Amino acid sequence: MQQIDLCADCAPTEEQFKQDPSTALGADWPKGWPKPSTIISAASGPTTYSILDLLKLMRKERAQRVQLDAGYPPKLVVKGKSHEIEGPAVDEESIEEMLRAVASTREMRAFRKTGAVDIVVPFEGLRFLVRAVRAFGECRVELQPITV
Secondary structure (H helix, E strand, O other): OOOOOOOOOOOOHHHHHHHHHHHOOOOHHOOOOOHHHHEEEEEEOOOOEOHHHHHHHHHHHHHOOEEOOOOOOOOEEEEEEEEEEEEEEEEEOOOOHHHHHHHOOHHHHHHHHHOEEEEEEOOOOOEEEEEEEEEEEEEEEEEEEOOH
16 A cells, blocks of 8 residues: 655644644645545544545546545555555444435445445436445445446
């Protein structure tokens, strides 16, 4: 997995990051990628990611998938290589909040009951599979395009 490392001198403080997440990588952020502030939405509680914005990033970068694991920042898989998106780690509460934005009540009920759900999300003329699994104390969401 590749990650863009921050030098100790240029890393933002936690307070600076909360005010402007785009400072996380500064000039080292990959050209053409949206800054974290465009894929992170400030909710009434902890900072969360938006599934629709992650789908937009995935489509723009022609990524095979996005992985969200509770306790870790999201990963974008492009050409078989995993790239960690700098920003806060996702937690289980954030994952449920993201799912609620794209899932029906029935799908959310199934996720809570069985610990797994597949949701097909139409987005900008394409369809994406949002797969969420909660098992063995772990919670994961994967987003991937549906190809025909």
